[in-house]
Amino acid sequence: MAIFTKRFANADDYEDWLEKANGRVNVLSINKSPTIFGSSMQRPAGPVVLKYQTHDNSFAPSRGKAGKAVEYAVVGAAFFALFAYLIAEL
Incomplete structure (x- = not known):
């Protein structure tokens, strides 16, 4: 299985892509945008970096x-x- 990294603009884009993948990818790690320490302010969903593996070439970058x-x-x-x-x- 090949390992790939993909960056999404926000969590909604990531969820849409994962829904289309429909079990054809194995998610290894998800890194979300960092939050400011001590801040109670809700930040908008920022970039999401996903590391995944797949056999399906259509999901390869x-x-x-x-x-x-x-x-x-x-x-x-x-x-x-x-x-x-x-x-x-x-």
């Missing part, structure tokens, strides 16, 4: 455009190196 660009650059560099090597041998 997607790699951004930068991740794919790096993959393409590595593959392109490998092909260029192979091309340069073959040209040098001829």
